[in-house]
Amino acid sequence: MMLFIYFLINLVVFTFFVKKLRLIGRGFISLPGVYYFFSFLPVISLLFYNLMAVDMKRLGFYDYLNAITLHTTFVGLGVFFSYFIFNSKRVPSRELLYFSSSINKSTRFFLYIVVFLSFFIFIHQVLVIPKIPFLMIFSDSSVSELTMAREGGYKLQGGLSVYFWHFSRMVFVPMLVVVSFTNYYLNKSKKSLIFFILILLFGVFNNALSGAKAPVALLFLCILIAYISLNGNLKLRKLFMFLLLIFVFPFFVEYIYSDLGLFESIEFFILKVVNRFSYETFDRTLSYFDTFPYNIDYLGGRTNSLFMIFSQKEYFNVQNYIFIERLGSGQVKEHLLNGYANAHFIGYMNADFGLSGVLVSCFFIGVILGGMDVFSSKKLNNIVSFSLYIVMAFIFWKLMGSQPTSVLFSHGALLAFFLLLFFSKLTKGRY
Secondary structure, X not given: OHHHHHHHHHHHHHHHHHHHOOOEEOOEEOHHHXXXXXXXXXXXXXXXXXXXXXXXXXOOHHHHHHHHHHHHHHHHHHHHHXXXXXXXXXXXXXXXXXXXXXXXXXXXXHHHHHHHHXXXXXXXXXXXXXXXXXXXXXXXXXXXXXXXXXXXXXXXXXXXXXXXXXXXXXXXXXXXXXXXXHXXXXXXXXXXXXXXXXXXXXXXXXXXXOOOXXXXXXXXXXXXXXXXXXXXXXXHHHHHHHHHHHHHHHHHHXXXXXXXXXXXXXXXXXXXXXXXXXXXXXXXXXXXXXXXXXXOOOXXXXXXXHHHHHHOOOOOOHHHHHHHHHOOOOOOOHXXXXXXOOOOHHHHHHHHHHHHHHHHHXXXXXXXXXXXXXXXXXXXXXXXXXXXXXXHHHHHHHHHOOOHHHHHHHOOHHXXXXXXXXXXXXXXXXX
């Protein structure tokens, strides 16, 4: 009964803000709406008592339920506050009108720079990384070897190169893919189709280099949202086609390393995807609440490099700590020592500051989402800024598994926002 009450409270608050702020609607999904929708999916796990029966006995279970409720409430309040302050108490107008796909010389010049930069970063990755995880998929490499290549080749690389790799696969390449798709959708010419296919093929290979599945799926998700925004609706047949494109690479990677047959692998993969967007996120984030403060005192900002500037305390790799703790007792295999239990950002905020940190951070995340929505929606006067708006929405989706500062800086949310403002100034007039 208690679980249902928590679920009902979150559902009522979620529905209120979605309708009041028009975050999701027919033919569009807003910048805050993408994150707000996906962040609510784990809450649905509360309806399945058989999943929660064991979890209810865990130390941080009700702390986590309170944190979820704070999140649903204060993210919505933060978005509302931004609209109230920055947009004269009004919800931003997001009704997409038909805008010209023509690109002026200045915009085209800077787009070429982005293309060149993306290609340069791609070549840099190929030359710097000893073993390319994507290419290892086609060899006789084991799962442990692939994991070591991914962790050692990407996450443990030092210097600025990692930031540029993130910027490329999270901002530059998705932007180019959506720009080329939008250009083809509006022009329907053979030349624009060929350009879109070439950019998409490059984007898929670039985002697949690390062996991670989500960056490739991100490209097709962005195309899907662009199509819905431009077309105003989506027929069931085309939705099915988009879903195939979104999940074909993740399934391919899973199938290569599976001992199951094709149909058994498909069934297993479907269940894994559903679980990934619901109970797995719930369970992994709950581990943070089990640990803090019951096994370790609140860290006071030690999980975040930005907070450490003020605290002057030693960094605590909480993702790695929780990952190893979740493996249980016994010797940990070498390829798992560098693993990360990425969690919803409220897990990190609780580890640092408890529920008060969750409340404050959720409100500020809502303010940032709402503020960027206000200033971005006023600048959608060309296909580049339109594309960056969509890309930026999915960068914030990374809050489901990253620190807020990482999403803003490392993953490129701020970069995408400033690029949007920059490209909008290169185009005179509105769509």
